[in-house]
Amino acid sequence: MANGNNGPVNGHRQRKNKPPRYSAFSLFRHGLSHSDWPRVWRTHPLKQSYDVVIIGGGIHGLATAYYLATNHGIRDVAVLDKGYLGGGGSGRNTAILRSNYLTPEGVRFYDRSLQLYQHLAADLNFNVMFSQRGHLTLAHNDSSLRTMRWRAEVNKLQGVDSEVIDPTEIKKLVPFLDTSENVRYPILGALYHPPGGIIRHDAVVWGYARAADANGVHLHQNTEVTGIDTRGGRVTGVQTSRGRISTRVVVNCTAGWSTLISDMAGVDMPVTTSPLQAAVTEPVRPFLDTVVVSGTLHVYVSQTDRGELVFGASVDPFTSYSMRGSLEFAEGLAGHVLELMPAISKMRLLRQWAGLCDMTPDYSPIMGPTPVEGFYVDVGWGTYGFKAGPVSGEAMAACIAHQRPPKIIDAFGLDRFTSGQLVGEKGAAAVGH
Incomplete structure (x- = not known):
């Protein structure tokens, strides 16, 4: 996949822009007056095309954008949210983290997320209060x-x-x-x-948003997706309340409305x-x-x-x-x-x-590509999506960059509901926050 700003993707790259760092004196001065506080992320005009469009400005959408930029050099990315960043499930959960699930696939997946959370504050240069x-x-x-x-x-x-x-x-x-x-x-x-433990959910959202913005990602709030254009079985663009965007990759990272977004692309979700x-x-x-x-x-x-x-x-x-x-x-x-x-x-x-919680029949998420080429999903998170934010972003970014699911999310594909290879997590996910 080509990166609109920095040429073709060739593995991990050193990011050019980093979130600003402050001295102890400057932090003290900022605490006395809000007048010179910099914005956490910038506001950009909506471009007519992007390499990747991510629908949903919660932790999953922002983490996917961040890891696309930092791990794979894909920076021509737009994150769209019909409200404000973190205003959906990411701002309405109880922010409990753990990895003691029931299936081997689930345990490995959530444990990787917990590992990422442990050094997330240093990676994002933002105190997430874990x-x-x-x-x-x-x-x-x-x-x-x-x-x-x-x-x-x-x-x-x-x-x-x-x-x-x-x-x-x-x-x-x-x-x-x-x-x-x-x-x-x-x-x-x-x-x-x-x-296991707890974390500040708003701090995680702001940290990912600031770091994604510093790496060239465009964050668009109050931008509702009204349709997804397809032609010949593949994605060609996204219709929004602010105009049309041409793109060859769309990622559904919504919660609550995931089935409505997938329906726009002609993909049915068992949610x-x-x-x-x-x-x-x-x-x-x-x-x-x-x-x-x-x-x-x-x-x-x-x-x-x-x-x-x-x-x-x-x-x-x-x-x-x-x-x-x-x-x-x-x-x-x-x-x-x-x-x-x-x-x-x-x-x-x-x-x-x-x-709002999107529940799947086996209480495990749906991640990866769909029958519509270029349309990816990261949905069906039930009551446990915030725990999985970092690993989901990391895995979905790799899936998009390499055009195939990484091993850690192989078991969570949409096709498991037709093959019968379910990942039954009800015993550890129904109320086990």
């Missing part, structure tokens, strides 16, 4: 405990730090958990995953969309050092660096594009959290919200 504090998935019955042991063994075979621990060890990690036996949902054990709600409390002194998940109670909770407790549950039991919270969710969530930690009953819930 807190690697550990991740606990609780087991309340014998069946759940067997699944945790199964996951632990799969994780260990893939070199991922993960083990099943007993209630005594759980109590040491999270003293506020009720690990007594005289409760409705006794805690029999947990899958403990030390590398359903459901809301996922979350909520946050008032800030209190830090007391929860790990991420806690209960699949039985359909709840997960973590504490931010500012002291708020962030809660989530499973997706709503219906398909919808609604992003409003509900009283039913808040009541059910509060009851389930108090089953685990009765001592926090006096904390006040400040707000709740919802995001």
